[in-house]
Amino acid sequence: MAVYTEVSDEEMQDFIAGYAIGDVVSFTGIAEGVENSNFLVQTETGPYILTLYEKRVNPDELPFFIDLMEHLAARGLASPTPLHGRDGTVLRQLCGRPAAMVTFLRGMSAKRLTTGHCAALGGALAEMHLKGADFAATRANNLSVGDWRPLFEQCRTGADSLRPGLDSFIAERLDDLERQWPQTLPVGLIHADLFPDNVFFMADKETRQERVSGLIDFYFACTDFLAYDVAICLNAWCFEPDGAFNATKARALLNAYRKVRPLTADELASLPLLAQGAAMRFLLTRLYDWLNTPEGALVKRKDPLEYYRKLRFHQGISGPGAYGIE
Ligand SMILES: Nc1ncnc2c1ncn2[C@@H]1O[C@H](COP(=O)(O)OP(=O)(O)OP(=O)(O)O)[C@@H](O)[C@H]1O
Numbered sequence: 084m085a086v087y088t089e090v091s092d093e094e095m096q097d098f099i100a101g102y103a104i105g106d107v108v109s110f111t112g113i114a115e116g117v118e119n120s121n122f123l124v125q126t127e128t129g130p131y132i133l134t135l136y137e138k139r140v141n142p143d144e145l146p147f148f149i150d151l152m153e154h155l156a157a158r159g160l161a162s163p164t165p166l167h168g169r170d171g172t173v174l175r176q177l178c179g180r181p182a183a184m185v186t187f188l189r190g191m192s193a194k195r196l197t198t199g200h201c202a203a204l205g206g207a208l209a210e211m212h213l214k215g216a217d218f219a220a221t222r223a224n225n226l227s228v229g230d231w232r233p234l235f236e237q238c239r240t241g242a243d244s245l246r247p248g249l250d251s252f253i254a255e256r257l258d259d260l261e262r263q264w265p266q267t268l269p270v271g272l273i274h275a276d277l278f279p280d281n282v283f284f285m286a287d288k289e290t291r292q293e294r295v296s297g298l299i300d301f302y303f304a305c306t307d308f309l310a311y312d313v314a315i316c317l318n319a320w321c322f323e324p325d326g327a328f329n330a331t332k333a334r335a336l337l338n339a340y341r342k343v344r345p346l347t348a349d350e351l352a353s354l355p356l357l358a359q360g361a362a363m364r365f366l367l368t369r370l371y372d373w374l375n376t377p378e379g380a381l382v383k384r385k386d387p388l389e390y391y392r393k394l395r396f397h398q399g400i401s402g403p404g405a406y407g408i409e
């Protein structure tokens with residue numbers, strides 16, 4: 084569960100009085116998520132999401148994320164719009180934490196991913212890339228290729244206890260990734276964590292097809308290769324629960340993406356390497372969390388080896404044709 088900070092009725096009422104959104108009708112902590120404390124707040128004017136930023140978020144970076152959400156929502160992306168308080172500010176304080184309110188997005192994240200979900204996600208990702216293109220601020224990706232080795236050094240002692248040989252596997256793959264990582268692909272604003280739990284869908288009333296009704300959780304967003312975001316999504320959306328890669332889903336995701344934003348020949352050729360890198364990033368952060376989350380903590384640890392297997396898959400293919408595309 085992710086409500087690290089308890090908020091009393093009085094504290095909530097005082098806080099909400101700082102916005103022109105009516106009085107609080109009710110509020111409840113949201114169990115999903117692991118980074119921050121989130122509340123669903125019902126006021127006289129509707130539902131809103133309140134986030135209290137907890138210790139893993141660097142407060143200095145919050146203006147970047149808030150400005151980005153404002154930018155994307157203003158361009159019509161289905162993403163949260165930050166609310167301004169009566170004093171004009173978005174970032175406020177509650178219970179000693181930085182806090183912000185955003186609009187509530189309707190829809191549900193997909194529990195059983197279909198090819199239709201993957202296609203809808205591909206289109207929405209490309210739309211986000213286009214709408215982020217004129218966002219002036221930049222933020223370096225602090226979980227990119229140069230950051231993986233230092234992260235590995237912090238958690239490698241536990242690697243072989245998870246799987247014999249994992250330590251040397253990661254060390255070798257890091258050597259290759261550092262040597263081969265692309266230098267010149269198109270760069271822009273990327274989400275960097277667009278997993279199924281961060282995407283809401285609603286079925287279109289007429290066509291019955293799933294459409295994306297919301298993208299959330301922009302707190303890893305940064306400036307990096309746009310195709311790296313595509314690679315993150317290939318990993319998060321196109322493998323079955325049994326670990327098998329589903330090329331039909333990948334084709335649907337990539338073709339829907341390309342309809343909105345064509346991928347260059349270099350981007351396509353780089354996808355297998357980017358997908359290995361994307362797998363390495365989540366393998367390492369999960370390994371770090373696996374070894375550093377105390378037994379009995381409220382947060383459920385995610386399986387690092389899922390991403391070891393995904394990395395192996397991309398390492399073993401002969402080219403982007405394995406993703407179902409020409
Ligand atoms: N704008 C929104 N509209 C509707 N529901 C939202 C919105 N923002 C967050 N939620 C709900 O709150 C939950 C937690 O949000 P989020 O994923 O941002 O948490 P987190 O702890 O910051 O991130 P992480 O996924 O990295 O753990 C989501 O799964 C969703 O149910």
Ligand SMILES: N[C@@H](CCO)C(=O)O
Nearest residue numbers: 276278365368369385
């Ligand atoms: N999406 C990440 C966790 C939150 O950033 C993972 O699955 O490892």
